[in-house]
Amino acid sequence: MADISDALRPMGRPRLYEQVIERLREYVSGAGLGIGDRLPAERDLAQRLGVSRASVKQAIVVLEVQGLVEVRHGGGTYLAKGTLDVEPVERLVERRRRLPDVLDAREAVETKLAELAAERRTTADLDSLEAALDFMRDEIAEGADGAEGDRRFHSAVAAAAHSAMLADFMRSIAEPVAESRTESLRQPGRPPRSLRQHLAIFDAIGRGDGRRAAAAMRRHLRSVAEVRLLTWDPDDEPR
Known part of the structure; x- marks a missing residue:
């Protein structure tokens, strides 16, 4: 029988950058963006989402790791796929x-x-x-x-x-x-x-x-x- 105390283990807190990724996914879908289109600048995204620029940067890194965006240093971030459907971070x-x-x-x-x-x-x-x-x-x-x-x-x-x-x-x-x-x-x-x-x-x-x-x-x-x-x-x- 499972330890009943396990049911009251601390609840996980969604990482802030995961929430940023979800907002970006909704934005890309709603704006009808496609491969090769550029995302707003990190500073603009941070301001519009009400989060730190570091949180936006970490979200972009996760998208880059999955090959969903291409980061061109000094040139912005561009969609490499038609959607931002990400894998779970745990995977x-x-x-x-x-x-x-x-x-x-x-x-x-x-x-x-x-x-x-x-x-x-x-x-x-x-x-x-x-x-x-x-x-x-x-x-x-x-x-x-x-x-x-x-x-x-x-x-x-x-x-x-x-x-x-x-x-x-x-x-x-x-x-x-x-x-x-x-x-x-x-x-x-x-x-x-x-x-x-x-x-x-x-x-x-x-x-x-x-x-x-x-x-x-x-x-x-x-x-x-x-x-x-x-x-x-x-x-x-x-x-």
Whole structure:
């Protein structure tokens, strides 16, 4: 039986910046703003909402972390999506907590997979890698982030390594890997950069150069690790 005192635990207080985010969401929807439109300046928002500028800034950071806005230093804040439908902050906090471990695992395993792929790939493997790159290229050309093509490429690298145990391990962490992929590809300008890095990996695998393939994969995964989420402090609540 649950401890009845738990029912009288202290009630949580909504973070002020979460309330600011909700007001911004209503504003964007009501004003009919869309991708590329600029939000009012932080100073104006703070004045109109009756909150500190620090609270507005933290709200903008949370929106930026989720890829919903793009902050151009000295140039304002612009919508990157058509709405400001945000994830719960608690979910962001949990993902931020586990992301470093996922990235460490990816670098340790996927660099080895790339090396093995260069040494063991077949003609059919190279065809699968090329098809994944073509798919990602088409996705990006159509305005998407290329996530499915990215997934197909990394799966094709794992298959080309012909290591059943490493492939099983990658399947076991597929969900957190997908989260890291989403986090990376929603960074401004990241999809075409990721595609270029995939092309470098493919070139090394095609040449049968294991050392070069591993180095190209390592560079790519360290780029994947450069996400706004990891620099965000969820406890930095303005007073």
